Amino acid sequence: xxxxxxxxxxxxxxxxxxxxxxxxxxxxxxxDAYCVWLSEIMLQQTRVAAVIPYYxxxxxxxxxxxxxxxxxxxxxxxxxxxxxxYSRARNLHKAAQQIVxxxxxxxxxxxxxxxxxxxxxNYTAAAILSIAFGQKQAVLDGNVARVLARLGAVxxxxxxxxxxxxxxxxxxxYLEPKSPGDWNQAMMELGxxxxxxxxxxxxxxxxxxxxxxxxxxxxxxxxxxxxxxxTVEIRLAAAVFADERGRTLLLSPPEKRNVQSPADHxxxxxxxxxxxxxxxxxxxxxxxxxGHLRKLQVRDRNSSFRFVAAEKVRHTVTYRExxxxxxxxxxxxxxxxxxxxxxxLSEITVLPVSNLTRKVARAALAATSSAQ
Numbered sequence: 001x002x003x004x005x006x007x008x009x010x011x012x013x014x015x016x017x018x019x020x021x022x023x024x025x026x027x028x029x030x031x032d033a034y035c036v037w038l039s040e041i042m043l044q045q046t047r048v049a050a051v052i053p054y055y056x057x058x059x060x061x062x063x064x065x066x067x068x069x070x071x072x073x074x075x076x077x078x079x080x081x082x083x084x085x086y087s088r089a090r091n092l093h094k095a096a097q098q099i100v101x102x103x104x105x106x107x108x109x110x111x112x113x114x115x116x117x118x119x120x121x122n123y124t125a126a127a128i129l130s131i132a133f134g135q136k137q138a139v140l141d142g143n144v145a146r147v148l149a150r151l152g153a154v155x156x157x158x159x160x161x162x163x164x165x166x167x168x169x170x171x172x173x174y175l176e177p178k179s180p181g182d183w184n185q186a187m188m189e190l191g192x193x194x195x196x197x198x199x200x201x202x203x204x205x206x207x208x209x210x211x212x213x214x215x216x217x218x219x220x221x222x223x224x225x226x227x228x229x230x231t232v233e234i235r236l237a238a239a240v241f242a243d244e245r246g247r248t249l250l251l252s253p254p255e256k257r258n259v260q261s262p263a264d265h266x267x268x269x270x271x272x273x274x275x276x277x278x279x280x281x282x283x284x285x286x287x288x289x290x291g292h293l294r295k296l297q298v299r300d301r302n303s304s305f306r307f308v309a310a311e312k313v314r315h316t317v318t319y320r321e322x323x324x325x326x327x328x329x330x331x332x333x334x335x336x337x338x339x340x341x342x343x344x345l346s347e348i349t350v351l352p353v354s355n356l357t358r359k360v361a362r363a364a365l366a367a368t369s370s371a372q
Contacts, residue, residue: 018186091119143191
């Protein structure tokens with residue numbers, strides 16, 4: 001643990017580096033709590049490069065907290081579509097409505113009030129309060145934990161509770177009280193750019209002289225790898241109808257149809273968004289898909305539907321490896337399915353859909369003309 005003059009020098013050098021070398025990110029151009037909050041939610045488990053265009057489009061459509069709270073949830077999900085982890089968008093929307101109802105539309109500045117909002121935990125609350133309000137709240141996320149682990153040569157699984165609590169104490173002790181917002185961003189920036197998970201750039205690090213991991217020659221071995229959860233392989237089949245006008249059918253989220261969503265493909269299809277008729281398979285995909293369509297009360301007289309296989313779609317969701325077998329079914333007229341919506345196959349994003357559903361649509365569009 002750094003103390004006294006050493007800690008003062010560490011703070012000074014890191015802040016100086018950050019203020020000179022920080023990346024120009026759109027959310028760093030404002031201290032508005034709404035914008036800071038939005039960026040922090042979007043950045044959860046998502047790369048900066050992927051977030052930037054979503055952040056800018058989202059703010060253009062929902063420029064204020066009031067605008068977000070007043071919007072329909074489906075519209076919010078549509079502008080989030082493709083960013084993944086859709087519970088973030090739902091919680092963002094619920095929190096905006098709660099802020100309007102309980103705080104007059106002004107983002108709260110008390111820690112307890114912020115933590116009471118849906119989708120906000122200790123890290124996000126500390127980031128917002130320090131950056132937007134200048135409060136002395138230290139953040140601890142994966143990037144910061146990695147920096148601290150290398151600085152102190154901390155071994156073992158950082159996510160184990162006792163070790164994580166020690167890191168929290170360390171983060172609090174290192175916090176620069178005069179510039180908590182810049183300090184937190186500097187720690188995160190260091191972890192995201194130079195003190196990266198693989199091949200840390202120690203020669204370019206502004207605080208390498210304070211790093212015990214560097215002195216011991218083990219910086220690149222820290223943090224120690226966590227045990228990975230065993231991979232689960234999931235195989236799905238999707239029915240992509242296409243009529244003569246190039247329109248297709250998407251099913252509404254299960255709760256809108258008052259049906260229970262099958263547990264095996266909820267996390268992979270993001271079933272709380274619109275999606276193609278899809279079923280889990282472990283044998284004949286076409287036979288299983290025909291059975292699924294019968295359950296949806298889709299009539300296939302004399303098995304007249306021609307299932308034309310499109311290229312398989314691969315997708316990864318945390319520990320799940322998903323393979324979807326899309327089948328394009330060309331029809332003169334789209335069948336009627338309760339809770340389904342007709343949309344252009346080439347423009348399914350007029351509804352909120354997941355990345356996996358987008359991939360299935362692209363595969364179906366590329367299917368051969370034999371589908372006609």
